[in-house]
Amino acid sequence: MSAGAVAAIDLGATSGRVMIGHVGDGLLQLEPIARFANDPVQAGDGLHIDILRMYGAALAGLRDAFRAEPRLASIGVDSWAVDYGLLRDGSLVGNPFHYRDPRSAHGVASVHARMPHAALYARNGLQFLPFTTLYQLAAEPAARLAFADTVLLIPDLIGFWLTGNARAERTNASTTGLLRAGAWDDGLAELLGLPQGILPSLIAPGEALGMLQPAVAAAVCGDAPVVAVGSHDTASAVVAVPMADPTRAAYISCGTWGLVGIELDAPVMTDAARTAAFTNEGGVDGRVRFLHNVTGLWLLSESVRAWEAHDGRPIDLPALLTQAAAVTGPTPLFDANDQTLSTPGDMPARIAVLLQHGGHPVPADRATMVRTIIESIAQAFADAVHTVARVTGRTLQVVHIVGGGSLNALLCQATADRAQLPVSAGPVEATALGNVLVQARTAGAVSGSLEALRDLVARTQRLTLFRPGPS
Ligand code: LFR
Numbered sequence: 001m002s003a004g005a006v007a008a009i010d011l012g013a014t015s016g017r018v019m020i021g022h023v024g025d026g027l028l029q030l031e032p033i034a035r036f037a038n039d040p041v042q043a044g045d046g047l048h049i050d051i052l053r054m055y056g057a058a059l060a061g062l063r064d065a066f067r068a069e070p071r072l073a074s075i076g077v078d079s080w081a082v083d084y085g086l087l088r089d090g091s092l093v094g095n096p097f098h099y100r101d102p103r104s105a106h107g108v109a110s111v112h113a114r115m116p117h118a119a120l121y122a123r124n125g126l127q128f129l130p131f132t133t134l135y136q137l138a139a140e141p142a143a144r145l146a147f148a149d150t151v152l153l154i155p156d157l158i159g160f161w162l163t164g165n166a167r168a169e170r171t172n173a174s175t176t177g178l179l180r181a182g183a184w185d186d187g188l189a190e191l192l193g194l195p196q197g198i199l200p201s202l203i204a205p206g207e208a209l210g211m212l213q214p215a216v217a218a219a220v221c222g223d224a225p226v227v228a229v230g231s232h233d234t235a236s237a238v239v240a241v242p243m244a245d246p247t248r249a250a251y252i253s254c255g256t257w258g259l260v261g262i263e264l265d266a267p268v269m270t271d272a273a274r275t276a277a278f279t280n281e282g283g284v285d286g287r288v289r290f291l292h293n294v295t296g297l298w299l300l301s302e303s304v305r306a307w308e309a310h311d312g313r314p315i316d317l318p319a320l321l322t323q324a325a326a327v328t329g330p331t332p333l334f335d336a337n338d339q340t341l342s343t344p345g346d347m348p349a350r351i352a353v354l355l356q357h358g359g360h361p362v363p364a365d366r367a368t369m370v371r372t373i374i375e376s377i378a379q380a381f382a383d384a385v386h387t388v389a390r391v392t393g394r395t396l397q398v399v400h401i402v403g404g405g406s407l408n409a410l411l412c413q414a415t416a417d418r419a420q421l422p423v424s425a426g427p428v429e430a431t432a433l434g435n436v437l438v439q440a441r442t443a444g445a446v447s448g449s450l451e452a453l454r455d456l457v458a459r460t461q462r463l464t465l466f467r468p469g470p471s
Contacts, residue, residue: 003027004073004445007065007224008435009058009158011079012233013256014038014301016054018061019429020069021436023445028460030429030436033068034061040098040344047101047344049083051092055158059219066222073443075162075212076229076435077155078236080256081175081281082133085157086140086148087166093148096157099131100343107139114191118274123180123188125269125280129293130339133176138192151198155231162226163210167203169228171235174282182282203228205235205284206442229438230284234259234291236434239284239450240427241400242458246451248397250385252415253430254405256298258377260384261291268392276387284438285450290392292384295336297405299373302347307366323367324374325410331372332360336380371410378414385419399423402430409466416466423468427461 003024010017015038020031036057041048066072086093097103108130111120117128126132133153137145152160153172160166173179178189184199203209209226217223230236234253243249246263253259267280267288281289304315334354341350348369352362355372363369381399389396399421401412406425416423427433437453440446446456 023440107135239434258296
């Protein structure tokens, strides 16, 4: 089997990247090509994604990728979940919203008036999150929705612009709330008043979406097929979790969010799973990502943003984390999952309110506040790990932390201590690795099950072990 090179477009909450993945026997390497900001824009009617700016930057990155590697075998796109563009006759109907825009609250009320969450859970198996696509769609003005003929989630929208083909990739489609047992839930779509035919046909990771449109190929000075990957970033990240035995391992895909869960062969849609707020999202190769969304490093990044705005200059986060690690004495905790923390704004002030409500002192300095944030996230992680073990009856022996959070030693150690389980940290680029691995398998550069792909990750990527200390 010969080594191959593929390109990953990976759009994250704070930045997007284009990377080349070199994959083969014993080879798994990422070559960063381009990095660009993902800055949501507050404009008139709400908080929006700057989708055209990101698409333009992704195209420029692809051009650089073809310059570095003219024989790319394929291109794959992933991003965060739930957000979408509405189209009519191939053109966007308005600029896509950002899921942190509060408008979806109206959608929640209107959907639950027609079907309460427990009934929805029995169909789609999703944890209640107010920004799930179906609530966002229900918050759309009726006329705009009626005018649209297609809805495309963000990676599908990028794929459509690249190839001209409008499809819905399965893992990300599972985050819309409109998928039932692997097919679009037409009954629910009708109940919610979605125009008929607005949901595109599904495509599975590994299937070809199509070749670049001629104008795109000319713009990027290269040509290659676009291949569907786990286009939900978390689905791609889970592909690259180096679990030796998925029946005994939990994972935390930790970036802006901390997605804490396990991999299953079939969904668990019991009352216990629903009340524990566990979700059944679609994984690559038909696996199920049984997980809970914990508000992750968003709490830290949003605090840093507030402090930088206050000071009028950048904060040295690594230095602040070192100071936070040196803080001694008991740390007050707050509920990292509290809904009041999910929207943009003054995070330290909102955390202070939660601490005061809990009868705790408010940290007097930033280092102590950072320590409180990290320990509170770690506690929420540990709680979710114990809950998933309880709900599924599994005995877990290790927790894998992948993504940006795997570089945060304070968080990894605190999670190990609070969960009383060893934490294996890494790879940091799990999402991009999962993206390239699925493409490489389609291209024939690697073969086998997810286990074989994970074994390649374990053999090639840097992993750090954190042993649990006193809790
Ligand atoms: C992580 C993620 C989560 C999803 C949230 C919103 O980047 O994709 O899985 O719940 O973002 O889309």
